[in-house]
Amino acid sequence: MTDARRMRARYRRITRFALRVMLQTWWWELFLPRFGLTALVARGRARRMRRIAQRFHALAVDLGGLMIKVGQFLSSRLDILPPEITKELEGLQDEVPPVAFDRIRALAESELGVPLEQAFSFVDPQPVAAASLGQAHRARLSTADAELAGFTDVVVKVQRPGIDQIVDVDLRALRKVGVWLSRVSLVSRRVDMPELVEEFAETSLQEIDYMQEGVNGERFARDFADDPRVATPAVVWERSTRRVLTLQDVTAIKINDREALVAAGIDPTDVALAFASVMFQQLFGNGYFHADPHPGNIFVTPSAREPGTAEEDGAEGWTLTFIDFGMMGQVPDSLRAGLRRLVIAVAARDGVGLVDSIREVGVLLPSADTAELERAMTQLFARFGGMGFAELAEVDPREFRDFAIEFGDLVRALPFQLPENFLLVIRAMSLTSGVSSALDPAFNIWEAVEPYAATLLREERGNVVQAVTRQAVDTVGLVARLPRRIDKLATRMEEGRLAVDAPRVDRRLARLERLCRRLLSAVLFGALLIGGILLRPDDPVFGTILLVAAVPPLLHALLAGVLGSRGPI
Numbered sequence: 012m013t014d015a016r017r018m019r020a021r022y023r024r025i026t027r028f029a030l031r032v033m034l035q036t037w038w039w040e041l042f043l044p045r046f047g048l049t050a051l052v053a054r055g056r057a058r059r060m061r062r063i064a065q066r067f068h069a070l071a072v073d074l075g076g077l078m079i080k081v082g083q084f085l086s087s088r089l090d091i092l093p094p095e096i097t098k099e100l101e102g103l104q105d106e107v108p109p110v111a112f113d114r115i116r117a118l119a120e121s122e123l124g125v126p127l128e129q130a131f132s133f134v135d136p137q138p139v140a141a142a143s144l145g146q147a148h149r150a151r152l153s154t155a156d157a158e159l160a161g162f163t164d165v166v167v168k169v170q171r172p173g174i175d176q177i178v179d180v181d182l183r184a185l186r187k188v189g190v191w192l193s194r195v196s197l198v199s200r201r202v203d204m205p206e207l208v209e210e211f212a213e214t215s216l217q218e219i220d221y222m223q224e225g226v227n228g229e230r231f232a233r234d235f236a237d238d239p240r241v242a243t244p245a246v247v248w249e250r251s252t253r254r255v256l257t258l259q260d261v262t263a264i265k266i267n268d269r270e271a272l273v274a275a276g277i278d279p280t281d282v283a284l285a286f287a288s289v290m291f292q293q294l295f296g297n298g299y300f301h302a303d304p305h306p307g308n309i310f311v312t313p314s315a316r317e318p319g320t321a322e323e324d325g326a327e328g329w330t331l332t333f334i335d336f337g338m339m340g341q342v343p344d345s346l347r348a349g350l351r352r353l354v355i356a357v358a359a360r361d362g363v364g365l366v367d368s369i370r371e372v373g374v375l376l377p378s379a380d381t382a383e384l385e386r387a388m389t390q391l392f393a394r395f396g397g398m399g400f401a402e403l404a405e406v407d408p409r410e411f412r413d414f415a416i417e418f419g420d421l422v423r424a425l426p427f428q429l430p431e432n433f434l435l436v437i438r439a440m441s442l443t444s445g446v447s448s449a450l451d452p453a454f455n456i457w458e459a460v461e462p463y464a465a466t467l468l469r470e471e472r473g474n475v476v477q478a479v480t481r482q483a484v485d486t487v488g489l490v491a492r493l494p495r496r497i498d499k500l501a502t503r504m505e506e507g508r509l510a511v512d513a514p515r516v517d518r519r520l521a522r523l524e525r526l527c528r529r530l531l532s533a534v535l536f537g538a539l540l541i542g543g544i545l546l547r548p549d550d551p552v553f554g555t556i557l558l559v560a561a562v563p564p565l566l567h568a569l570l571a572g573v574l575g576s577r578g579p580i
Contacts, residue, residue, distance in 0.1 A: 014176070021074060021180050021181075022184050024070065024074065025070075025074070025181065025185075025188075026184050026187050026188065028066070028070055029184075029191070032063055033195075039052050039056075040052065061099060063096075064100055074181075075107060075108070075143055075171070076143060076177040076178060076181045077143070077177075077182070077215055079107060079142075079143030080143055082100045083143075083303075097445075107143055108141065109138045110141070110171050112148075114172050115138075115146065115169045117172075118254065119255050122253070122254050122255045123250065123252065130153070130250055131151060131152060131167070131250070132150075132152065132154070133150060133151040134148055135148050135150065136148070139166060140307065144170060144174055144178075145168050145170040146168070146171065148167050149164070149165075149167075149262075150257075151165065152250070152257075156249060156250065160245065162259050162260075164259070165247060165260050166258050167250070167256070167257050167258075168256040168258065170219060175219065178215055178216070182215065185208050185211070185212075186205065186209075186212075189205045189208040190204070190205060192204045217337065217338075218337035218338050219337070220253055220337075221251060222252070222253050222256075223337075224256060224336050225248065225251055227336035227337070227339045228243055228246060228258075228336040229246060231243055231299070231333065231336055234299060235289075238289075240330060241333065242261065242332040243261075243332065243336075244260070244332075244334060245258070245259040246259075247259070262310065263310035263312040263313070264312070265306055265311075266282065266309040266310065267446060267449050272311060275311075275313050275329075276328070277311060277313065279450040279451055280450070280453075280454075282311055282331075282450055283447040283448075283450040283451040286331060286443065286446060289331055290304065290439065290440075290443040293439075294342060294350065294436065294440070295342075295347060295350050298341065298344070299339065299340070299342075300339065300439055301336065301339060301439065302338040302340040302439050303335060303438070303439075304439060304442045304443060304446065306446060306449075307335075308334050308335040309333055310331075310332040310334070311329050311330075312329060312330045312332045313328060314329060338435070340435035342436065346372055346373070346433075348371075349368055349371035349372035349373075350372060350436070352364070353365065353369065353371075356368050362385050362386070362389030363385045365388050366381045366384050366388055
């Protein structure tokens with residue numbers, strides 16, 4: 012098969028899989044529940060999800076490329092996705108088939124301009140890691156290069172041959188899927204899918220530029236130069252190009268290898284908390300963050316001294332060593348300020364503050380009526396605030412179901428959206444949550460957030476005097492306006508012009524009205540159908556007209572609920 016035919020087949024496989032999943036989801040999650048089959052749908056949901064995950068796993072391993080990246084993101088969502096899905100996809104972190112060494116050698120020698128035996132004193136033909144976009148081999152620098160670098164052992168990353176073409180095809184397929192999803196009102200109201208795909212495309216194209224990755228790694232190292240908890244590999248620029256990157260070998264204990272950590276005398280719980288803290292610092296402090304912190308990209312490196320002891324610099328007996336800086340994110344100052352306030356609100360269990368911060372970062376449109384959402388968040392904090400993942404797993408599922416029933420319509424009706432530059436933030440936080448909870452099943456995100464939020468709060472207090480003064484002025488103004496507002500309220504009551512806004516009642520009345528219309532359509536359909544069947548033997552023309560006339564009310568009865576979701580409820 013020629014390359015062109017192979018790429019066309021790849022494109023079709025991706026788009027067909029996406030279309031099949033979309034249709035299946037519509038049938039089971041939207042269509043059948045409207046006919047009272049919710050219990051049936053719920054009983055088979057886990058099995059269906061497992062089959063979808065299995066099929067996607069097989070597709071991603073077979074195709075490689077960006078499909079692996081999608082699977083890695085899903086497998087990291089241990090906090091919200093059921094284990095049936097994450098278990099099926101977790102192998103995508105490492106089980107990518109390697110490329111034959113002969114092809115890797117040919118590409119590396121073409122890029123470096125010299126035979127590998129001349130560039131390195133030794134190169135292991137067996138890859139130490141095979142990723143979706145490239146693979147890595149252990150090597151040793153020549154004597155001259157080692158003297159310049161200050162170390163001998165290195166890892167040579169080489170792009171997969173033909174990866175540029177594969178990425179191009181994958182992005183075309185994802186753009187097509189994005190267009191399909193943009194036509195689904197439930198999705199289009201929340202996020203601009205084509206724009207989101209373009210953001211992902213830009214990140215992916217940067218990831219296959221190894222020179223940019225080297226620059227990213229050095230910037231990351233500068234950000235944490237004074238933090239003894241974090242280490243990064245040095246770049247050997249003399250042996251690096253756009254498609255070949257040579258790095259200091261920093262291989263150590265993978266962050267999710269609990270048994271190896273315990274054997275080294277390192278408490279996985281301490282690692283989970285330190286990892287979350289370091290990621291918080293990147294996202295809310297530096298504003299420049301590692302957007303792909305899955306377990307294959309982070310090592311725990313024991314130091315020479317006894318683990319668990321601390322030196323004057325505050326370091327523990329190990330460091331978190333980050334690698335693979337191809338996917339990095341930048342948080343704009345305005346977004347970072349909103350995220351900082353969001354962290355403070357979460358730590359304080361402040362439902363109103365949380366909603367305000369969500370609005371500030373752009374996830375919630377300014378036009379949203381948030382009174383009910385604030386009440387929902389307050390109740391959520393009151394019941395589940397402070398619980399770790401293990402504790403949440405023991406909560407009666409009926410409590411979650413009752414909460415979802417009470418506030419599900421509210422959340423779906425609110426004008427949420429996914430703002431620009433937010434995809435990588437979500438990815439980084441998802442992976443952080445997943446890795447931490449895998450390290451420690453009892454990991455409590457509150458314990459990680461609260462110390463960091465306290466630090467943020469101390470920094471925010473620099474403007475506390477101005478804030479208090481502003482609040483005092485607002486209060487004085489409110490008190491001054493209060494008599495006039497009371498007088499206006501009394502006048503409106505006397506004139507019968509007082510209106511009460513009850514969004515929950517309005518939404519439920521609207522749903523009841525749509526249900527009544529659908530019932531009327533169903534009755535009309537039945538009458539026309541029966542009339543047409545009875546009259547057709549005696550009056551074929553009129554009977555056929557009645558049968559045809561029964562189609563529109565049938566379509567309205569079946570599809571009005573789906574089409575009605577396009578408008579507010």
